[in-house]
Amino acid sequence: MNREIRLLGAVAVRPAVRALISQFEAATGYTVAVKFELNPTVKKQIEAGEPFDLVIINPHMVQDLTALGKVKVGSKIAFGRIAMGMAAKAGSRSLDIGSVPAFEHALKSARSIAYAADGTSGGYFSGLLEQLGIADEVKPKLVGISGGQTALAVVRGEAELAVVPVTSILAAAPDVMLVGPFPAELQSYIDFAIGISAHPRDTEAAKQLSEFLMSADVDGTLAAKGVERR
16 A cells, blocks of 8 residues: 555645645655645646646636546545735735725735736736726736745735735745735635545545545634635
């Protein structure tokens, strides 16, 4: 029996999942080898043949991988959802983004705004600017960040603000602060699901990890890291 489980996941779930891995390893004796990338990158890697035992990405991507025979039929299960938020460098002046007008004002007033150029959150934010009718004014200020390090762009001086899943902002503390979540009227939760490989090295081990990540015992840790259960 192989004692290593290969987990591929989206960058947005990394802070929450990493906080749980040591608990699982201590309880089971398994070792979990983790690799995190942006959602589309994870999907492409699996499509290209990268071996894995468990994956955590957007639900529709898990469904696509199931249709391709990469994920076991019937193994898909909802993991949780993450809200979109705005980040700034720690110690920056406070901003009010609690209403739609205040949110728009913050975007228009910012010198520069980092976003995940290739990620699910970045796609949503770009569409939101169009929806609000402020794309022409705000898009010239956007700084596309790749590799899932969007929140840290405010620390590196690449942008004044960043729009990114709340989990990534909380994980970047104390250098980065959460200005706040998007206003309720504009909030778009990014959903994540778990899928088990159609060809895992150890079916029982992959199943155990999936069940552990879905257990009520870890809900408190996930909530503290920014992942909401349905």
